[in-house]
Every structure is written in structure tokens, then in C-alpha cells.
Amino acid sequence: MGKKFDKVGIINFWIASSERDWKTMNNLVTSKDYAWALFLGHLVIEKLLKALVVKHTSGHPPFTHNLASLARNLELSLEQKNWLEEITTFNLNARYDDVKMEFYKKCTKQFTLDRIANINGLRKWIKKELSQ
Numbered sequence: 454m455g456k457k458f459d460k461v462g463i464i465n466f467w468i469a470s471s472e473r474d475w476k477t478m479n480n481l482v483t484s485k486d487y488a489w490a491l492f493l494g495h496l497v498i499e500k501l502l503k504a505l506v507v508k509h510t511s512g513h514p515p516f517t518h519n520l521a522s523l524a525r526n527l528e529l530s531l532e533q534k535n536w537l538e539e540i541t542t543f544n545l546n547a548r549y550d551d552v553k554m555e556f557y558k559k560c561t562k563q564f565t566l567d568r569i570a571n572i573n574g575l576r577k578w579i580k581k582e583l584s585q
Contacts, residue, residue, distance in 0.1 A: 458511070458512075460507060460508075460511055463504075463507050463513070464504045464507050464508055464583070467500045467501065467503045467504035467507065467514075468500075468501065468504050468580075468583065470500050471496070471497050471498075471500035471501045471504070471576075474493050474496045474497045474500065475493075475497045475576065477493050478490050478493035478494050478497060478569070478572075481493060482565065482566070482569060485562070487557075487560035487561070487562065487564070487565035488553070488556055488557050488560045490565060490569065491540075491543040491560060491565060491568055491569075491572075492543050492544065494540065494543060494568065494569060494572040495518070495520070495540050495541065495543040495544040496544075497572060497576055498520055498537070498540055498572060498575050498576065498579070499518060499520060499523065499544075501576060501579040501580065501583070502514075502520060502523040502524055502579060503523060504579075504583055505523075505524075505527070505579060505582055505583055506523060508583060509526065518541065518544045519541055520537040520538070520540055520541045521534060521537045521538055521541065524537055527582075533575065533578070536571045536572075536574075536575060537575070539568070539571075540568070540571070540572060540575075543568075
């Protein structure tokens with residue numbers, strides 16, 4: 454007999470993992486490591502969206518880092534959709550050497566703080582969706 458799907462446990466796993474990443478993201482902003490802060494910000498949102506997928510489908514989330522894809526069944530504003538598309542790029546831009554330098558240059562303090570505000574706004578909205 455297969456192992457029972459633990460919906461609540463899986464949701465809690467994704468939320469707890471996201472919380473750890475959120476704390477690390479904030480520490481990276483404080484230490485002015487902006488590109489990596491945005492990379493972690495992507496993970497914060499990805500993991501919360503995966504928790505939301507589990508909540509709505511009672512199945513495992515897809516193996517993707519594309520935030521818009523994870524959120525495809527949610528009612529989002531155009532602004533939220535645009536944020537998800539931009540935040541998805543932080544996952545790739547922080548990883549690959551050929552684009553890292555351009556991304557590092559782009560990640561000024563103000564650029565990063567503006568995007569972190571968007572990440573925090575999405576985080577708050579997704580957590581509200583999870584609590585309903």
C-alpha cells in the first residue's frame with residue numbers, strides 16, 4: 454500500500470521553507486547582496502505558490518520555477534501577473550554566468566528595494582489565500 458498524501462504536511466513544508474528563504478532574503482538585502490536577495494525572493498514566491506497549488510489540487514505541484522505557470526489558475530491582476538513574470542527572471546539571472554554581470558549591475562539598492570516590495574506584496578497576498 455502506498456504512502457498517504459499528507460496535504461496539510463506538504464503545504465506546511467512549502468510555507469516553512471518559504472519563511473526561511475524570506476528571512477535569508479532580508480539578510481541579503483541588509484548585507485547589500487542584492488542579486489542573491491532577488492534570487493531568494495523568487496524562491497519565496499515559488500514555494501508559496503506551490504503550497505497554494507497543493508491546497509487547490511490536493512496533488513503535488515509541477516516541477517517548474519515559472520511563477521506565472523504556477524499561478525495560472527489564480528485570479529490575478531495584470532500588475533500581479535507582470536510582477537510574477539519579472540520575478541521569474543531573477544531565478545535565471547542569478548544563476549548563469551553569462552548574464553550575472555548584467556544582472557548584478559541592474560541590482561542597485563533602489564531597483565532591489567522596489568522589487569522586494571513587490572515580492573512582499575505578493576507574499577502577503579498568497580499567504581492570505583492560503584489562510585482562507
